[in-house]
Amino acid sequence: MSKKMCPKPTPQSTRTKYGINYNVDYVKQYTLPVLREGKEWYVEFYAFDPDKGKLRRKRIKVNRVHGTKKRREYARDLIARLTLQLGRGWNPWIAKDCTSLHVMCDVLDTYEAYIDKMFDVGYYRKLTYVGYKSYLKNLREYIEKIDPIYYLYQLDKTFLVKYLDHIFIDRDNCVQTRNNYLAWLAVFCGWCVQKNYMKERVTAGIEFMSRRLIVKQRTTIPLAVVKQIGEWCRLHDPHFMLACYLLYDCFLRPVEQTRLRIGWISIKDSTLTIPAEASKNRKTQVITLPRHVLRYAIDLGIFSAASSDYIFSTKLRPGTVQIDTKIFRDHWRKVSRALGLRKEWQFYSLKDTGITEMLDSNITSLTVRDQARHSSLAITNIYAARRQKANSEVLDYRGSL
Numbered sequence: 216m217s218k219k220m221c222p223k224p225t226p227q228s229t230r231t232k233y234g235i236n237y238n239v240d241y242v243k244q245y246t247l248p249v250l251r252e253g254k255e256w257y258v259e260f261y262a263f264d265p266d267k268g269k270l271r272r273k274r275i276k277v278n279r280v281h282g283t284k285k286r287r288e289y290a291r292d293l294i295a296r297l298t299l300q301l302g303r304g305w306n307p308w309i310a311k312d313c314t315s316l317h318v319m320c321d322v323l324d325t326y327e328a329y330i331d332k333m334f335d336v337g338y339y340r341k342l343t344y345v346g347y348k349s350y351l352k353n354l355r356e357y358i359e360k361i362d363p364i365y366y367l368y369q370l371d372k373t374f375l376v377k378y379l380d381h382i383f384i385d386r387d388n389c390v391q392t393r394n395n396y397l398a399w400l401a402v403f404c405g406w407c408v409q410k411n412y413m414k415e416r417v418t419a420g421i422e423f424m425s426r427r428l429i430v431k432q433r434t435t436i437p438l439a440v441v442k443q444i445g446e447w448c449r450l451h452d453p454h455f456m457l458a459c460y461l462l463y464d465c466f467l468r469p470v471e472q473t474r475l476r477i478g479w480i481s482i483k484d485s486t487l488t489i490p491a492e493a494s495k496n497r498k499t500q501v502i503t504l505p506r507h508v509l510r511y512a513i514d515l516g517i518f519s520a521a522s523s524d525y526i527f528s529t530k531l532r533p534g535t536v537q538i539d540t541k542i543f544r545d546h547w548r549k550v551s552r553a554l555g556l557r558k559e560w561q562f563y564s565l566k567d568t569g570i571t572e573m574l575d576s577n578i579t580s581l582t583v584r585d586q587a588r589h590s591s592l593a594i595t596n597i598y599a600a601r602r603q604k605a606n607s608e609v610l611d612y613r614g615s616l
Contacts, residue, residue: 244270245306248297250277250290258293262301264308265365273307309368317367317412319358326406327351342470345539350399357381367407372417375400379421390424397423434559435568443554444565451553454531455546457515460508462562463569466587467502468495469540469562477533478522485509489588500588 248260257274264271275293280286327348334344357378358364364374379400383393400418407413436444441463448456461467465487467475474493481488485506491499504512512518517526520533528534531542547562566587573583580592 245301246270248294248301250287250294256286256290258290258297260297260301262306262308265369266308268363268365271308309366319364319367319370322367322407322412323351323355325410326403329406340470341473341537342540346395347399347402350396351403353382354378367412370417372420375417375421394423397421434564435571436556436560436564438568438572440554440556440560441565441568444550444556447550447553452546452549453515454527455543455550457508457512457517458527458531458543458546459565460511463565464505464508465502466566466569468566469543471495472527472543473525473538473540475526476522477517477520477524477526480504480509480512480518480526482509482513482518494588496588496590498588502586502588 244263246261248258251257251259251274255276256278257276259272259274261270261272263269275297277286277290277293280289330339330344330347330351333339334341339347361381362374362377364370379393379397382388382396383390397418401416404413404416404418408416444459445456448459458469458472461472461475462469467487467489471489471493475487475489479488479490480486485504486501487504488501489499491497494500512526517533524533524535525537526533527538527542528536529538531538531546543562550556551560570583570587573586574580584592584594
């Protein structure tokens, strides 16, 4: 093969919108070594460089061998050794044997099929599955558009550090998002180790950014604004109002609300039973439905649907299709635009605000803990610590000093 025979995409290589992902055989292409004599003597050959995406010339000087005859003998032996090595898959631009190369796009495809299967069999929850698919999609786009790599060995620590900087700096994400990406990359690399694609996790040594740098963007909502939200939703988005009630008064997480079925509500007892498979903490628990929430659900006609139906399905009406939590965020954006809400007042802020107001209403911490299904009072007391107004029980207190 002459150096003019620069490789073209083979049927086994994959052409993408942004370039070519080469198969393993492609990287093994080379030209036979030859001796070049002149002012400088050297053995020359071309081998495919994945970083450049093309054949690249390699020169090995032989000037240090004195005497024309000895130099030619040395070059002949060198050419023989190089030819044998190249034939066995050696590549001077890769710090490993080409026989163990894994094509990056093939590995990502295999991993995607794996997480699809894990979701199908119920091992991954939908939130985990959607998150993993999103991380995978963004990594693919970065590789294709910004920093192309063709083989898995190129996914090294240097590459990952640049990628995390891209997520954090170029895309202007917060510290927590950057840490979330690192956590997923560690999971992905762990999977590669299990499949013998990698010898060790290349994420080792890349540290998570300190949680002290994480500024919580979500804050509680003033009660006057909460009333405005309620008035607007009851008039313009009544089914979303039920979701707000379940978050504000029952502290049901959005992902849990997407799993709720009508039959889990007891009208007689005014309770909602959340099975372990639907609960974030994997425990079956019963919470109280305040009377006004239950009456609102009845007035909406929720219980005219089948008991097996989801409370929130298409268009937030009862139905058989399980929705994604994104629909709640979409509805919240409509409320936020209509009322001009501040950015830090998010849909999940209703839970924070509801817990805080319940504690301020002198309902015991134990009762709030059970309603919120916190694992301990310490977690509930975090909300109590957020209160900014003076405590009336302490305001007029006078000790002996």
